[in-house]
Amino acid sequence: MISGLCSFRESRVLWVCTGVLGLTLAVAVLSMTVGAVTLSVADVFNALGGGKNEFIVMQYRGPRVVVAMLAGGSLAVAGVFLQGALRNPLASPDVVGVTKWAGLGAFLVSVSTPPSWAVWAIPIGVIVGSLSGCLMLFAIGRLLAGGIAGFALAGVALGLFAHALVQYVMVLFPSRADQSMVWLAGSVYGSTSSDVIALSCWVIACLPLIFVGTKHLDAGGFSNETLISIGLSPTLLRGGLVVVSVLLCAGSVASVGSIGFLGLLAPHAARLLVGSRPAALVTTSALLGALILTTADLLGRIVALPNEIPAGIVAAVIGGPYLIFLLFREAKSD
Template identity: 70%
Template structure:
């Protein structure tokens, strides 16, 4: 009976992933029709094939769509690993402060380096901020015994600290605060092929760690005593999952800004649709994250034409009520 159930679950997961992938493709094509010059779907397809609209499509609109797909997928997987590490369905890179520290690093790099250095200074600041936040999180959490609750609470406190530091710096240097706030809200506006290549290379470099983390993710659901009895170090397992989550989150935040709510939404939707097995949940979370961010970017452009609302704000409008729903749901459990 069990052998019959597993193929059924695998078939369901494959079907869900296929449907979500088709939706991503549809939204990607629609997203490339919108801009200062409105294109038809036929013109977009012609541009992709190298036709008359190739310059507009390939240089301006395709990079934006591709970055939203890659960053959304990365944040979805990052949230999955973080929830597995902390055994907490309310955990996400944003909730435990990782995206806020990454944003703080980018914010400081953008403010205190010359504009000509921004192409490398901001990504470096993001990575430095995310790694610094994760190191402090693990160090302080370890001093409290390394428990799951301690890690989660320390993460929330560190996120609040990073947010306060950003606001303090904005008061000190108000001349560049407005520009930085747009980036911190999360936006794929202005993405270029350089961003596509940089984010792609970063995610390819992270891929081996993602595969290893996926294999180990199911074990994260066990208690520490059970893990020890199986010969697995709880601290090493959970710390490793957090590190991979930080790496994925850093690359995404460097490309699109702070959009940590995707790390909360995507794993929950994936768990609901395909179950909690890691081999099903990780690819589903990636696809749902990509769909959510690309759809948020499309909605943000449609509702405010000829202007646009940053995709991070649209995602937060969706994620805020969903977080409240999850809190109520968790509070109602015995």
């Protein structure tokens, strides 16, 4: 009976992942049909094979879609690890302010260094900003010793503070204000092949850490006393999960800016679909994150033609009400 149940779960995970991947690829193809020059689905496939519109698809629309998929998957996995490390279902990089602090770090670096340094300086700024946001959140959480809702509100407050700092820097450097909009709203507009290569290399470099983090994800739900009793260091375990989350978040923010609520939506949806087993949860969350961000980008491009709404705003419109729903649900369960 147990083996049959395990087989059923594995089959369900396989079907869910296959279905989500298929939907993601379908949305990706549809995204490549939208633009100043409207293409048909047949035109897109023809271009992917080296046909007439190869330059449009491969140089402009294709990289945008791939970056959206990679960034969405990374933010979703970052949300899973952060929730596991903090034992908090609302602890995603966007809700607790990590992405806002990452955006602040990127913007501060962009206005204080020469443009030629951007390739290496902005990723460093993103990582430093992310870690700063996490450290402050931990410090406030220990001082307040609040519940789930209090922790989430502290993160929202830190995110708003980072947003205010960005606005202040924009006043000091008005000539750089346009550059800040990417970090504030979140958008995959203007993604290039170089962005695809950079983000792909970052994700590949993080894969060993993701595998290790997934292996220890279940242990993150134990109390500190239980972890010590089984020979694990709570500080190393939770700190390691947070570091992986920050690294994944940093790569995504450096590429597409601050995308709101994606790290919250994807893990919760994945738990509803496949449960909480680490390997299934991480894999499904990554695929759902790619689907959500790709869909948000497509919707942002078609709902206000000929204008374009950044994908981060579309994701926030969906994720904001869902966060309020979760807060009400947690408040009733306390």
